[in-house]
Amino acid sequence: MNVAPIKTRIFKEREDLTAFITAYIPKIKDGTVLAVTSKIVALSEGRTATPKNKKEKERIIRAESEWAVESYPGWWLTIKDGTFVINAGVDDSNAGGKVVLLPKDSFRVAAKIRTELKKRYRIKRLGVIITDSRVAPLRKGVFGMALGYAGIRGLRDYRGKPDIFGRTLEVTEVGVADSLAAAAALVMGEGKERQPLSIIENAPVEFCEKVNRKELRIPRKDDIYRPLFRTTKRREKL
Amino acid sequence: MNVAPIKTRIFKEREDLTAFITAYIPKIKDGTVLAVTSKIVALSEGRTATPKNKKEKERIIRAESEWAVESYPGWWLTIKDGTFVINAGVDDSNAGGKVVLLPKDSFRVAAKIRTELKKRYRIKRLGVIITDSRVAPLRKGVFGMALGYAGIRGLRDYRGKPDIFGRTLEVTEVGVADSLAAAAALVMGEGKERQPLSIIENAPVEFCEKVNRKELRIPRKDDIYRPLFRTTKRREKL
Structure with a gap:
């Protein structure tokens, strides 16, 4: 698997995303996955704000989230779009004085870019992942995750398949989209690299036409982390 | 960045890890990162058990963890070694009837392998990452993380550095070791692939001689997720 960042100029608000991508990527091989950072997707949608003070920023964060608690x-x-994220993704790094929110609908944008790029590059199998940076509990360091994607399966399902001893695997599903996003975000960087795009070739992915936008969601009651979601005192102290 | 899995035969319990690696990887370029799945590290240490029933497996899980709650x-x-993990890593997939525990000390093993391989391959800059599979809250799909590592910095620190507009970044530290582990684990697979090793070249890493084994740990009180660790009813219902 090869993961290569693409150096660009600074993306401007309300710019056309596909035009920007094709200006920097003249050719793409069939079977490629393109990673696009959520920041330029949000900028293309004009998803910015200029909060005058902390109170206003807080109002935006609350309005953007499904659940919020000040840590x-x-x-x-x-929680936004079903996943944990700091400040609902409202971010003032690389935003030029404004705050940039998360894209409105990353799955829709990924599908749109994919359709346009497939036509432009005359290829059939193309994956598009909109990446965002997240943190895990009890762990330092941000890593990329897939906010939305098109053209690939988000999970590789091993359930019911044999392991190396022929024993049937019970539960393993591999987070393909998130793992690709982690690799892409690592090479793209978080600072002044100006590398909002990344090309992933020869990745172990399954290409497809239609994705299920709820594929990576897990109901709270089915989550192994559910003991942390309980608010009662019955839980053993962590 | 290039990430390539290495196909091997099945690793046997108590085998020598370095001999196994060098049998399948005759050459390594200076500046490479080698990923090794925790499963073969644990097997090389004889970290297996044969619980007779559920109760015995539960006893092992409890003994292996710093904190445990049945979900x-x-x-x-x-929680084991400061990070969340299902069943303290006690795993019966690809274990041939036994359960395989997590390695005793992945940082120590990574350092040992690195010293031996540097000598063998006559190179100076070599990273070694012991990978394990984890899940994130509210998210389907396992992804790789770095259980231990040697020869590289686990974090890339952007704090105090400028963003693309020259604004100083406040908090971003990138989880380099975990992101590399995610990429490596994706190409290695979780089923019957028999690819317990992976070679990562041209990765954006900083090589170093000594690592801080607490580098990726975050005290619970400093963690953005800390509202989830509280057991009182004061928290808003999630």
Whole structure:
């Protein structure tokens, strides 16, 4: 698997995403996955704001999230689109004074870009992943995750398949889209690299025409982490 | 960045890890990162058990963890070595009837392998990552993380560095070791692939001689997820 970042100029608000991508990527091989950072997707949608103070930023964060709790002054643990994210993704790094929100619908954007790029590059199998940066509990360091995607299966399902001893695997599903996003985000960087795109070739992915946008969601009651979601005192102290 | 899995025969319990690696990887370029799945590290250490029943497996899981709570019958959310892991990593897939525990000390093993391989391959800059599979809350799909590593910095620190507009970044540290592990685990697979090793070239890593084994740990009180660790009813219902 090869993962290569693409250096670009600074993306401007309300710019056309597909035109920007094709300006920097003249050719793409069939069977490629293109990673696009959520920041330029949000900018293309004009998803920015200019909060005058902390209170206003807090209002935006709350409006953007399905669940929010202030962990530290100004730092919120939130759930947005079913996943944990700091401050609902409202971010002031690389935003030129404004704050940039998360894209409105990353799955829809991924599908749109994919349709346009497939036509432009005259290829059939193309994956598009919109990446975002997240943190895991009890762990330092941000890593990429797939906010939305098109053209690939988000999971590789091993359930019912044999292991190396022929024993049937019970539960393993591999987070393909998230793992690709982690690799892509690593090479794209988080600072002044200006590498909002990344080309992934020879990845172990299954290409497909239609994706299930709820594929990576897990109901809270089915989540192994559910003991943390309970608010009662019955849980053993962590 | 290039990430290539290495196909091998089945690794046997108590085998020598370095001999196994060099049998399948005759040459390594200076500046490479080698990923090794925790399963063969644990097997090389003889970290296996044969629990006779569920009760015995539960005893092992509890003994292996720093914190454990049963999320579903037989499925425990645990903390081991400071990170969340299902069933303390006690796993019966690809274990041939036994259960395989996590390695005793992945940082120590990574350092040992690195020293031996540097000598063998006559190279100076070599990273070694012991990978394990984890899940994130509210998210389907396992992904790789770095259980231990040697020869590379686990984090890339952007704090105090400028963003594309020259604004100083406040908090971003990139989880380099975990992101590399995610990429490596994806190409290695979780089923009957028999690819317990992976070679990562041209990765954006900083090589170093000594690593801080607590580098990726975050005290619970400093974690953005800390509202989930509270057991009181004061928290808003999730």
